[in-house]
Amino acid sequence: MSKKVKIGIIGIGTIGSVHADAYAKIPEAEVVALCDILPDRLKEKAARHGIAKTYATHQELLADPEIEAVSVCVPNYMHAPIAIDALNAGKHVMLEKPMSIKAEYAQQICDARDKNGKLLQMGMVRRQAADAQLVHRHIQEGRFGEIYHIGVKLIRRRGIPGMGGWFTTKAMSGGGGLIDIAVHSLDLAMWATNLWKPVKVSAKTYSKFGSPMRDYHFVDMWAGPPNYDGTFDVDDYATGFVRFDNQASLCFEVAWACNAKPESYVEILGTKGGIKLEGGNATFLTEYDNMLADINLAYNANVDGFVAELSKFVKAINGEGEIPATGDQGVIVMKLLDAIYKSCELNREVDI
Numbered sequence: 001m002s003k004k005v006k007i008g009i010i011g012i013g014t015i016g017s018v019h020a021d022a023y024a025k026i027p028e029a030e031v032v033a034l035c036d037i038l039p040d041r042l043k044e045k046a047a048r049h050g051i052a053k054t055y056a057t058h059q060e061l062l063a064d065p066e067i068e069a070v071s072v073c074v075p076n077y078m079h080a081p082i083a084i085d086a087l088n089a090g091k092h093v094m095l096e097k098p099m100s101i102k103a104e105y106a107q108q109i110c111d112a113r114d115k116n117g118k119l120l121q122m123g124m125v126r127r128q129a130a131d132a133q134l135v136h137r138h139i140q141e142g143r144f145g146e147i148y149h150i151g152v153k154l155i156r157r158r159g160i161p162g163m164g165g166w167f168t169t170k171a172m173s174g175g176g177g178l179i180d181i182a183v184h185s186l187d188l189a190m191w192a193t194n195l196w197k198p199v200k201v202s203a204k205t206y207s208k209f210g211s212p213m214r215d216y217h218f219v220d221m222w223a224g225p226p227n228y229d230g231t232f233d234v235d236d237y238a239t240g241f242v243r244f245d246n247q248a249s250l251c252f253e254v255a256w257a258c259n260a261k262p263e264s265y266v267e268i269l270g271t272k273g274g275i276k277l278e279g280g281n282a283t284f285l286t287e288y289d290n291m292l293a294d295i296n297l298a299y300n301a302n303v304d305g306f307v308a309e310l311s312k313f314v315k316a317i318n319g320e321g322e323i324p325a326t327g328d329q330g331v332i333v334m335k336l337l338d339a340i341y342k343s344c345e346l347n348r349e350v351d352i
C-alpha cells in the first residue's frame with residue numbers, strides 16, 4: 001500500500017468534521033491533529049474523531065513536522081491567510097470553497113503554491129458526483145457537439161445559513177448565496193464543459209429576506225440558530241448572464257431565499273446533445289437514427305463526494321494521480337464572482 005499521509009485539519013466546525021469522517025475512510029490518510037480557535041469545540045471534536053493532538057492556532061499546527069498536508073475548513077475570509085501560511089510552512093493544502101473572498105487573494109494562494117512547490121486542491125466536491133464525472137467524460141469525448149449555452153439554477157426557498165454569523169457578514173464571507181452555493185454550480189458548469197474563459201457578465205444581486213433579520217421566517221437553519229445581534233449585509237438572490245470568449249453563454253439564478261420552489265440543476269446545451277444535471281437524474285437528450293432520443297445514463301449515485309475528492313488529494317501527494325480541482329481554476333471562478341458583484345454595483349455589464 002502507498003504511504004500514509006499525515007494530515008491536520010484547521011477549523012473543525014461542520015465541514016471540518018465532514019473531512020475528518022471522510023479521511024477515516026481512506027486507507028492512505030491519517031488525521032493526526034486538529035486545530036480550532038474554540039477550545040470547547042476542539043476538545044469535543046478531538047474526542048469524537050479520536051484524534052490525540054490539538055492546537056489552538058493554525059501557526060502551532062503548521063509547526064508540527066509530523067504533518068504533511070492540511071485541510072483548511074475555516075470561514076471564507078481566513079482561507080487565503082491560512083492557506084498561504086500552510087504552503088509557506090511546506091504543507092500540501094486542501095482548501096474548502098470558495099477559494100477566498102476576492103480573486104486577488106486567491107491569486108496570492110496560487111503564488112504561494114508555486115513558490116513552495118506544494119500541492120493545492122480546491123474543495124469543489126460537486127465535481128466528484130458520479131453524474132458530473134459521467135457528463136464531463138461524455139463532453140470530452142465529443143458526444144455533446146459544440147456546447148453553446150449553460151443554465152444554472154440553485155434555488156432555496158428559505159435557506160439562509162448561520163444568520164447574523166460569519167456566513168451573512170460580507171467582510172467574513174465575501175458575499176451571500178452567490179459565493180456560498182453558486183460557487184459549486186458555476187465551477188461545475190465550467191469544468192464539465194471546459195469553458196474556462198468567461199469574458200463578460202451582467203448581473204443583479206438582491207437582499208430581500210435577510211434584513212431585517214427578525215422578519216425572516218424559516219423552517220430550519222444550517223449553522224443556526226440566528227444571532228440577531230450580528231450582521232446581515234450580503235445577497236440572498238442573484239441572477240446574471242455570462243459571455244464566454246467562444247460565443248457560448250451561461251445564465252444563472254441562485255437564491256438562499258426567495259418565494260419560489262426549491263430547484264437545483266446545471267443544464268448543458270450542445271449541438272449533438274444536452275443534459276440537465278439535477279442530482280439523481282441524468283437524461284441525455286439527443287437524436288438517434290433521425291429520431292429524438294432520451295437516453296437515461298446509468299451511474300452509481302452512492303459515491304461519497306468528500307471521500308472521492310480527499311482520496312484524490314492523498315493519491316496526488318503520493319504521486320499517484322492529478323489533483324481534481326486546481327487553484328488556477330479556483331482563481332477563474334473567483335474572478336467571475338468578483339465581476340458579478342461589480343456588475344451589480346455598477347448596474348451594467350462588466351469585463352471579467
Ligand SMILES: NC(=O)c1ccc[n+]([C@@H]2O[C@H](COP(=O)([O-])OP(=O)(O)OC[C@H]3O[C@@H](n4cnc5c(N)ncnc54)[C@H](O)[C@@H]3O)[C@@H](O)[C@H]2O)c1
Nearest residue numbers: 011012013014015016036037038073074075076096097098
Ligand atoms: N464543500 C462544501 O460543500 C461545503 C459545505 C459547507 C461549508 N463549506 C465551507 O467550509 C468552510 C467552513 O464552513 P463550516 O460550515 O464548517 O463553518 P463552521 O463555522 O461550522 O466552522 C468553521 C470553524 O473554523 C473555526 N475557525 C475560525 N477561525 C479559525 C482560525 N483562525 N483558526 C482555526 N479555526 C478557526 C471556527 O471556530 C469553526 O469551528 C467555509 O469556507 C464554507 O464555505 C464547504
